[in-house]
Structure formats: C-alpha cells, structure tokens
Amino acid sequence: MQPLRAMLFDMDGTLVDSVPAHVAAWMRALRACGSQLTYEAVHDQIGKGADQLIPDLVGDERAIRYGEAATRLHDLIYTREFLARLRIFPNVRPLFESLRNHGCRIAIVSSAKR
Numbered sequence: 001m002q003p004l005r006a007m008l009f010d011m012d013g014t015l016v017d018s019v020p021a022h023v024a025a026w027m028r029a030l031r032a033c034g035s036q037l038t039y040e041a042v043h044d045q046i047g048k049g050a051d052q053l054i055p056d057l058v059g060d061e062r063a064i065r066y067g068e069a070a071t072r073l074h075d076l077i078y079t080r081e082f083l084a085r086l087r088i089f090p091n092v093r094p095l096f097e098s099l100r101n102h103g104c105r106i107a108i109v110s111s112a113k114r
Contacts, residue, residue, distance in 0.1 A: 006105040012047075015092050015108065019046050021082035022074075029073035030058065033066035049111055050074070 012018045023042045030037055035058045045053045050071040055063035096106055 003102065004099070004104045006107060007099060008107045008109050011108055011110040012112070014089075016086050016088050018082075018086050019043070021078060021086060022046050025074045025078040025082060026053070026057075026070075028077055029070045030054075030066075032073055033058075033062070033070045035062065035066075 009015050012022065023039060023046060026042050026046075027037055027039065030042075037057055041057060045056055048056065050067065054067045054070055058066070099106055
C-alpha cells in the first residue's frame with residue numbers, strides 16, 4: 001500500500017466547530033423573513049448550500065420570495081456575531097502535524113463563497 005500523498009478536509013463542522021453558529025444565524029435570518037423553525041429542523045439541513053437549505057426549510061414559494069434576503073442576512077449575522085469566536089476542534093492541529101510529518105499534503109476545501 002502506498003502512503004497517502006494528500007488529504008482534503010472540509011472546513012465547517014469538520015475542522016471548525018461552526019455548526020451551532022450557522023444554525024443560530026439561519027434561524028435568525030429566516031425568522032426575520034417570517035419563518036419560525038426549530039433548532040433541530042435547521043441543524044438537519046446544515047451542510048447544504050443556501051440554494052437547497054432554504055427551500056427545504058420554508059418551501060419553494062417562500063424561498064423564491066425571501067431566499068436572497070435570508071442568505072444575505074445569514075451571512076451578515078454569521079460574520080459579525082460568530083466568525084471571530086469560532087474555534088477549531090481540539091485534535092485538528094495534532095492531526096495536521098502528524099500528516100505533515102508523514103509527508104502528506106493537506107488541503108482545506110469548502111462550499112462556502114469565502
């Protein structure tokens with residue numbers, strides 16, 4: 001078996017404990033657009049892009065009507081209120097050090113726009 005040459009890691013929820021922050025930001029953004037959702041309902045959709053998450057949570061008609069505004073509001077809330085407080089999961093640094101020590105390249109990927 002050949003050694004690993006490279007590993008790809010997703011950012012949100014894999015390297016960084018960002019899922020609760022995304023849930024809170026989506027709940028507030030969608031509430032501002034008239035949709036009351038439970039934490040669990042939103043949590044179950046995290047990992048999808050806004051183009052899928054919003055219609056799955058509020059339906060196609062409301063998504064067409066409020067989707068862009070809700071996405072902009074989510075991004076604003078997430079960036080202003082949560083981003084600076086996010087932390088990587090505890091074992092990420094040791095894992096990366098071990099992979100590098102074994103000659104493995106590391107890449108971080110995301111479906112996020114930034």
